[in-house]
Amino acid sequence: MGLQRYVAKRTLQAVLVIYVVATTVFVAIRSIPGDPARLILGGDADADAIAAVRAELGLDEPIYVQYVRWMSDLARGDFGASIYTGEPVLGRIAGAAEPTLSIGLVGITIAVLIAIPAGIVSATRRDQWEDYVATGVAFLGISMPSFWIGIVLLLTVGTAIPAIPSYGYASIGEGVVPWLSHVILPAAAVGLPYAGIITRMTRSSMLEVLSEDYMQTARAKGLPPRLILFKHGLQNALLPVVTVAGILFALLLGGIVAVEMVFGVQGFGRLLIRSIERQDFPIVQGSVIVISIIFVFMNLVVDLLYTSINPKIKYGGEA
Amino acid sequence: MSTDYGESETRFGIRIDRFERLRETVAGDYKATFGLTTVVLFVLAAIFAPELAPYDPMAQDFALMQAPSLSSPHPLGTDSFGRDLLTRMMYGARISLGVSLGAVTIGAVVGVSLGVVAGYVGGWVDDALMRFVDVLWAFPWLLVAIMLVAVFGQGVWNVVAAIAFAYIDDFARLARGEVLSIREEEFVLAAKNVGLGDVQIMTEEVLPNAVAPLIVQFTVLVARAMLAESTLSFLGIGVKPTTPTWGALLGQGRSLIGQAWWISIVPGIAIVVTVLGINLFGDALRDAFDVRGEGGSP
Numbered sequence: 001m002g003l004q005r006y007v008a009k010r011t012l013q014a015v016l017v018i019y020v021v022a023t024t025v026f027v028a029i030r031s032i033p034g035d036p037a038r039l040i041l042g043g044d045a046d047a048d049a050i051a052a053v054r055a056e057l058g059l060d061e062p063i064y065v066q067y068v069r070w071m072s073d074l075a076r077g078d079f080g081a082s083i084y085t086g087e088p089v090l091g092r093i094a095g096a097a098e099p100t101l102s103i104g105l106v107g108i109t110i111a112v113l114i115a116i117p118a119g120i121v122s123a124t125r126r127d128q129w130e131d132y133v134a135t136g137v138a139f140l141g142i143s144m145p146s147f148w149i150g151i152v153l154l155l156t157v158g159t160a161i162p163a164i165p166s167y168g169y170a171s172i173g174e175g176v177v178p179w180l181s182h183v184i185l186p187a188a189a190v191g192l193p194y195a196g197i198i199t200r201m202t203r204s205s206m207l208e209v210l211s212e213d214y215m216q217t218a219r220a221k222g223l224p225p226r227l228i229l230f231k232h233g234l235q236n237a238l239l240p241v242v243t244v245a246g247i248l249f250a251l252l253l254g255g256i257v258a259v260e261m262v263f264g265v266q267g268f269g270r271l272l273i274r275s276i277e278r279q280d281f282p283i284v285q286g287s288v289i290v291i292s293i294i295f296v297f298m299n300l301v302v303d304l305l306y307t308s309i310n311p312k313i314k315y316g317g318e319a
Numbered sequence: 320m321s322t323d324y325g326e327s328e329t330r331f332g333i334r335i336d337r338f339e340r341l342r343e344t345v346a347g348d349y350k351a352t353f354g355l356t357t358v359v360l361f362v363l364a365a366i367f368a369p370e371l372a373p374y375d376p377m378a379q380d381f382a383l384m385q386a387p388s389l390s391s392p393h394p395l396g397t398d399s400f401g402r403d404l405l406t407r408m409m410y411g412a413r414i415s416l417g418v419s420l421g422a423v424t425i426g427a428v429v430g431v432s433l434g435v436v437a438g439y440v441g442g443w444v445d446d447a448l449m450r451f452v453d454v455l456w457a458f459p460w461l462l463v464a465i466m467l468v469a470v471f472g473q474g475v476w477n478v479v480a481a482i483a484f485a486y487i488d489d490f491a492r493l494a495r496g497e498v499l500s501i502r503e504e505e506f507v508l509a510a511k512n513v514g515l516g517d518v519q520i521m522t523e524e525v526l527p528n529a530v531a532p533l534i535v536q537f538t539v540l541v542a543r544a545m546l547a548e549s550t551l552s553f554l555g556i557g558v559k560p561t562t563p564t565w566g567a568l569l570g571q572g573r574s575l576i577g578q579a580w581w582i583s584i585v586p587g588i589a590i591v592v593t594v595l596g597i598n599l600f601g602d603a604l605r606d607a608f609d610v611r612g613e614g615g616s617p
Contacts, residue, residue, distance in 0.1 A: 017454050024454075031470055032469045033470070139595060139599060140591070143546075143591050143598050144594075145546045145550055145553070145587070147550060147553055148569065151583050151587065152584070152587070154576070155576065253461065254459070254461040254550060255550070257461055257554070258553055258554055272465070273554070273556075276466070277469075288458075288459075291459050292457040292458065292459075295456065295457045295459075299456070
């Protein structure tokens, strides 16, 4: 199978996956007991008012009519509006995404800055004390729930350094310093377990590369060890690390939601939980679709990167 | 864990004395010894909680509310209702460990079945099953958990279902990959030639030879499931608030962090030590079975 056909096939499948996810969420959220119209108006609203709100929101129509209308809106890129505030769904998600993305990206940066050097040291000093320390710390990182790291950081760093606020979020528009001081602790909480994973991956990838023939050749040629390590070794060792790191980024979500709660950040996680509680159908549906689009296309890109890095894997083959 | 994977002897397949190698690894590796010892201790504490726990998990000591850790008569302190933290931790271990083991077992059974069939049968069956797995994967597990709780209410089984759901795709992909490489082995062809049925080949020849990486995966995911359970309970979308689990105990302590930090720190340490033990043991298994690669996310 040629590359173009493979990409086309996988893209089509990705769209299909997203369609099924969207439909499932549409059905699932409507099976939650309770009526959003009643939630909007409060417990003692009379039946006529509730019926009026239901009609206004289109909730009085048969479910298949709602479904077809929603799908055709979606196909045109219209995700609808919050049934409480009337804000467009995408705008609401974009607004909540800034803190979440900030925590995620700073968290990844912290993780990579710790993990890549730690992994290299661990591999080049294999079975010596540096390796044991790096491995031990990495395992500890993998074994901690990120929200708990957040609590510990709050109790230690947060109380020791008053300049670091322990609550809330400041937009990057208010300046880099307030932004970073708010983001740094939650980001560290999210990033540390991730650092453990990347350290372990860098170590095993590096060990594999170090035993390759071309490394022997480079050594036999008498090249300086540092040059061999960084030019020949690291470049090859980091490719698989980068691709796997990409896919793990999507999985950070669960950790970020809990960390947002610890630090009182009004992010995507809070929006999601709040919207499900209030049965704000359009926001929940929109959020799930946005998340699954990110997941599915991240997966696709990683697959394609993998096939282009490793020519042994055939397109559509048994890879 | 049963020991029948120890001698992976299939009628046509290879014979590897994995159990022997595992015993050598555990005996000679400080990581494995530490991991296994920790896990066994916590499991024993959980099983014998009614016999070992110093107090009743619901008993309230109104004279000693929020008593700090390392004080007598409550060695780990009390919570805001004056309940003994050590006792509640031991009872919590039953639920935290039980939920994780149960969830991963269900995920493994469903996922491995899907993966083995997809890999062995191939063709459109493979395509269809793996796209189904893609759909499962594209659902954030946290969202599945929130939805389940919203529809069915809080409860242990909803947490088990949500976590199991999240791990089906991990097992399915791994099993499929293993089967794809085993399918072409000579002993499978030999089994086909003597007229063994597909089901028999899958369960008796292919699966036993794919079991080592699956066991490693199982261990890694039990560790992850413990973290997932604690996250859900912490967010208040896990078990009922009255049920003590490590995550729920930790979550109750969050609002009291200024006055009584130990209520969130002590259960956290229990989670970390147990998960660390499982992870180290899993790593030793990986070495013993010679399984490559680093799997998993937090």
